[in-house]
Amino acid sequence: MKTIVCYPVKSLVHTYMPMGCQVLVSESSADFYRLAKLYQPEAAVLFAEMFETPVWEWLPLARSTLDPQTPIVVVPLYQNESLIKEVVQKADLSGVYILSANLTQDEIRKGIGQILSLDDEADTAGPYEGRGMIYALMSHGGAGVTTFCINYPILLAKQNPDKQILVLDMNVHKQDLTRFFKLQQHQLSQFRPDLLDLRTARLRTWRKICKQSNQLPNLFYANATSNWRSMEISNLMSSLREQFDYIYIDWGYSFPETDAMQRLIYTADRNLLFVRSDPFSIEGAKEWIKSWGKRGVEYQVMLSHIDKGQNHRIGEGISVYGVVPRISDDRLRQSHRTHSVLVEEFLPPKPYVMSLQAIMETEKMVRGAVVC
Structure with a gap:
């Protein structure tokens, strides 16, 4: 034709x-x-x-x-x-x-x-076999996405030594994860030409580009900040699924809603919106989640900065994936300044570690949300 x-x-x-x-x-x-x-x-x-x-x-x-x-x-x-x-x-x-x-x-x-009533006999890439889970992590700002990406994957990698775990910094506005893990030499965007074609993207061994953890051989980090086109996001995620079991993406701000961000949201297996536990943040998050629900996307909330004894129910129709307690600003600044991972410290913040462990155990048991 x-x-x-x-x-x-x-x-x-x-x-x-x-x-x-x-x-x-x-x-x-x-x-x-x-x-x-x-x-x-x-x-x-x-x-x-x-x-x-x-x-x-x-x-x-x-x-x-x-x-x-x-x-x-x-x-x-x-x-x-x-x-x-x-x-x-x-x-x-x-x-x-x-x-x-x-x-x-x-x-x-x-x-x-x-x-056009044409049979596609040229699909030589083979059937899609990737089983990796993609987690897209976003917030309206200052809700602990990067802190989570620094700490949670380490606990996950320790408990699952047979699983390959990748943490991606895709926050173009604030590349804190890249600075923390020194990922400047591990840029996936350098291989952007590979992403124009899914077949080519699948041939790339992406873990060789990533930074491997010194202590945990199954944990990898990379910078993937770029002005991506939506099709590049799709091809990158498809190829990463085939090489990793869990992919955690620090996208950062949930605005503006670019085509690339929307493609990531529709591609991800689980979309998590990190929300501070103050009333204004919660109300804004509920409206945002409902707007995506109308577009067929299920969002779950990771409620952060919870004080001891504080109620963490945010209303009907909103699924809470997990809750993490408040960590003092001084403790966080010290961790970032010294590149110290909280869960690896000699005296880690126990409430924070326990909250991450609770999320991990629930994922393991029911492979679903932690509904609070």
Whole structure:
């Protein structure tokens, strides 16, 4: 089937297309309109990121440029998926198919194949066998995400010496985890070209790039801060799942809601929002979690800075993954200044250690949330 594809990188178009497509690539929107008029293809695949004009302008124009019987497959971004659907409906654009913004490269290829009635026989990457669990950790700020990522994986690695554990610093605004573990020479973004194609990403041995713990050979750390594209996030997570059993991601702030952040949220097995235990933080978190619930995403709360005897129920419909007590600012500053891991200290803060152990034991027993 003669298919025109509007995508910025010509050499990568084949990774999205099923067998049976004779592809003509346009690397700009202007080029697409010119080639579409000239060759009148049998199908078109349009990546929404290629069009700079409003969707209510470019999509009707694309429809009118092609034969009315030519199917158009649109690959949207998170930020414009709903708008594209609205435009198609209100403008009554026939023959326009809209894929989900949540799809991986493989899923996009299969989706295009299904729409165009083409069998994808070129999937040589093999079936997905990764079983690693991805935990996406976020907060509205100052709620203990980095402290958790420093301490909890160590306890987890000790209890599960047969499991491979990875901790990623993806906080572009505040790379505390990178400074604490000195990860400046362990940057996954240096291998960004590998992530343009899932097959290539799977061939990379990612643990060789990571920093291995001196005491725990099954625990690894890396910096993964970058202005990622959503598809790169998808390919990175898919390949990491195949090489690690647990991946903990310090994403940092839960805003702005970029396409990359949204892709991570939809990809993760468990999304945890760290929330300070004051009323304003709790109310803000409840609204944020409910907004994601409407989009089909389950968020759980990690309630931090709990004082002794303080109530940690935050309301119906909100699952609490765990609670961690307050650690004094002086203790935290000393830990960060001396690069001392709290759970490894001679006299560790027992309430904090016990709270982490409780989370770990519950995960082990029921592989679910710690509901308080």
